[in-house]
Amino acid sequence: MPSGEGEVHRTDPLSFVVQAIAGLRSAIFPVLAALFVLRDEGFGLSLAILIGLTVIILSGVRAWLAWRKFTYQVNEEDIRVEYGILSRAARSVPFERIQDVSLEQALIPRFFGLVEVKFETGSGGGEDLKLSYLSEEEGERLREVVRERREGESDSASQSSASADAPAAEEDAQALFTMDTQRLFTFGLFEFSLAVFAVLGGLAQYAETFMGIELWDPDLWRGWVESQQGFISSLGPMAQVLSAIAGFAALLVIGSATGLARTFAREWGFILEKTARGFRRRRGLFTRTDVVMPAHRVQAVEIGTGLIRYRFGWHGLKFVSLAQDAGSSSHVVAPFAQHEEIDPIIRAAGFEPPAEDLDWHRASKRYRTDSTIIDAAFFLIAAIPVAIFAPTGFVLIPLALAGITALANYFGWRFHRHALDPRQVIASRGVLSPRTKIGSRVKLHSVEIRQGPIAQRRGYATLHLGLAGGDFAIPGIPLERARELRKAITQSIAATDFSQLDYSDDRSARKSDHSGFSSNLAAT
Structure with a gap:
């Protein structure tokens, strides 16, 4: 663990052992190829074994050299890594760019008590920084140090917080959602896969x-x-x-x-907790992940379900943030839950579940008509070559699909709706498997009204809301309604001068109560 500014450190010495074991997979194909090609030769087995041993040795040497050449430094304002055997490379990431720090344990590193520390920068494209591997204790302590320095506190405060506040946070953790074996089994039956x-x-x-x-x-x-x-x-x-x-x-x-x-x-061992740092989610049987999401960094929440599970009242909840979760900007915090289990999690994140008395608005009827015609026209056009070249009767298939598509668009319009309350924007869509997204008005970055050639002539538009880490679009809104929404949302965004906020007071507020609306404003 870094004990001073700018000290150069290597990952755990057992890292190269894990890398070498993982590299054994590269020896499987050469051995099998040698056995297949030389199966009729007397020395085929011996040669295959020799090739396998050579690949294993080379893989181990390469892993050791890569470990020796990989170093990292925790500086006052950034974390810096240097790597490369023949050609060297260096990368420095400022703490202010780090959105979150997560710990991941694959099956092999877990046997050695190692974790992979991932620094989420929100840049996408697989460019997030990671350290493979550190011991579990050092990974947890490094995560705390990076978080404290990202908040702008002093080094001494960060070190003391890493050693003293972390255990206290563990003791004060409140379990919001867990999944036992029975819940996992039920969830697995709905995850039917071919x-x-x-x-x-x-x-x-x-x-x-x-x-x-x-x-x-x-x-x-x-x-x-x-x-x-x-x-x-x-x-x-x-x-x-x-x-x-x-x-x-x-x-x-x-x-x-x-x-x-x-x-x-x-999902094995799934648990979501509310701590002084935010939301902590742990899950995984073979690959164990440990992710902490600060409450003030949750940009929006999304409630979704499936075609069959919806009939039994099962839904899933996701948090939208800048950090990545398995390649997605949405963190799954309740993958299989009832509404009464989801609502407390939404409130803990500083949002409110949709109220029954909301002033819901639907999309334009002209948008419904145009969407029905356009979607059905695809199958009608496809019916022409089918009628010419296919046997008699096959033309009924695209015609039936056109009719089904038209009916789905026509009746599904009733379930495409949106609402605006004093703090949130809510959009819901879907008949058989509805999805609802809730965004905070003050956490939106921009509001854009977009119209295509047809929409311009028909008087409706799509409202695109600039959401950090995700997308939020409400299609088919009447143009006047879209302008009203844009005006109301931009007034909410402009109501606070974020550059003049006292972030030191905000940190204290977040530690005491993440759900307060004023602290969410400051955190944004």
Whole structure:
């Protein structure tokens, strides 16, 4: 752990061991290729083993050199890393650019008690800074030091806070949402996935190459059934019916098992806590992540659901912020919850769930008509070549899709609505799987009214709200209504001169109460 300004440090010595173990994967393909090519030679196995050992040794040497050449410094205003074996590179990130610091533990580093420290800069494009790997204690302490210096406090205060305030924050943590095994199992059933069949299809293709048969040839399986003696041959045509039923059952079993496996691996041990630092989320079975999101950096909240889970009252909650969460700007804070579980989390972030007496406004009826015509026209145009070249009757398919699309747009318009309250902008859309986004009026950066050629002539527009870390658009609003919203929101943004705020007072306010509206204004 840095004990002075500008001292050069390396990551944990066990880091190169983890990197070397991870590099063993690169030895698998050369060994298998050597075994396949030299399978008929007497020395094939020996050569394959020699190639594998060579790759392992080279991978270990490279990992050790990379560890020796990777250094980092925690300075007064930034954190600096230098890396590279043959060609050197250096990168410096000011503390004020760091949006958040997260800790991640993959399966192999966890065995060695190591974590990967990620500094979220909000730049996107995979340019966030990370240190691989530090011990768990040093990773946690470094996260606290960076946060304190990002807030502009003195070095001594940051060091004492890193050692004293962190345990106190742990003791004062309030659990807002957790997921037990039963909840995970229920969630996994709704995460039905057929992605495994893509893998099985690829394996089947390789099997056809090596076995010299066509696995998808129905005559092959029909001949196999006819060649069998006993029960299968006695079934006759019924064997095909039973095969179809067995295939459908296998589809359900494999799809459900895949969804359960993905859910347990991703969400195992899920817990969301409210601490003095903000929201802390931990989850993961094989790869354990530990993310802390300061409450004042939450730009918006999004409530979503799925086609089937919506019928059972299950929803998911996300926080939109500048920091990245697995490549997305939205942090999942309640992936599978009821409304009564989601509402307290929304309030803890300084927002309010949509009230029942809100003054909801729908999109323009002209927008509904134009969207219906445009979406249906795609299938109507596609019906022309189908009617010319396809067999008789196939033209009914695009015509039916055009009708379904038209009905969906026409009736779905009733569920595309928005509202404005004194503090928030709320937008909701979707019939079968509705989604609601809530944004703070003072945390928006800009308001843009955009019109295409059709919208200009028909008198409606899309309202684009500049949201840090995400997007917020309300389409099809009547032009006068869009201007009213822009005026009201810009007045809220301009009501506070953020450059004149006392951020030292704001830090004390956030430590005592993150949900206060005035502290959210200052934090913005």
